Amino acid sequence: MEPLITLIAVTALLLAAGALGVRALRPWPVAVRGGLAAMFLLTGASHFIGMREELIAMVPPALPAPGLLVTVTGVLELAGAAALLSRRTAPWAAVGLSALLVAMFPANVHAALNGAPTGMVSDELLPRTLMQIAFLAATVSVAAAHRDGLRPPARPKEREAAR
Numbered sequence: 001m002e003p004l005i006t007l008i009a010v011t012a013l014l015l016a017a018g019a020l021g022v023r024a025l026r027p028w029p030v031a032v033r034g035g036l037a038a039m040f041l042l043t044g045a046s047h048f049i050g051m052r053e054e055l056i057a058m059v060p061p062a063l064p065a066p067g068l069l070v071t072v073t074g075v076l077e078l079a080g081a082a083a084l085l086s087r088r089t090a091p092w093a094a095v096g097l098s099a100l101l102v103a104m105f106p107a108n109v110h111a112a113l114n115g116a117p118t119g120m121v122s123d124e125l126l127p128r129t130l131m132q133i134a135f136l137a138a139t140v141s142v143a144a145a146h147r148d149g150l151r152p153p154a155r156p157k158e159r160e161a162a163r
Contacts, residue, residue, distance in 0.1 A: 011035030040081035047074025091146035
């Protein structure tokens with residue numbers, strides 16, 4: 001539940017700052033990027049401190065090297081959080097984090113169905129699924145809002161032909 005609260009609270013604070021005149025925060029995608037960055041900083045850090053053992057226990061037994069998988073996903077979450085802060089890398093980070101959320105969802109299903117001890121307030125499948133949908137909606141919205149950043153820049157000849 002803490003990641004969802006972080007996403008909502010930081011996004012709301014940044015939207016409020018934009019409404020109060022902080023020009024750089026006026027577009028809503030910037031606020032959502034900030035909320036996502038804070039959320040993925042929190043979740044990425046938990047892969048190394050605080051919840052590492054619980055996260056390892058969530059990895060489905062069919063997957064090899066659960067400790068390594070938790071480390072890799074933690075590094076990817078932290079890198080994604082940092083990349084969300086730059087307009088240039090944000091769309092790519094949002095796409096990558098979207099894929100990561102989808103790839104990690106089976107661990108949430110496994111934990112919910114098998115009672116893996118996560119220390120989370122909501123260990124049932126429906127709340128976990130709804131939170132994942134909210135996180136995915138946020139990452140997809142950032143990617144969509146910055147979709148021009150996902151396209152390679154047009155070559156000079158293409159720019160002339162487009163005129």
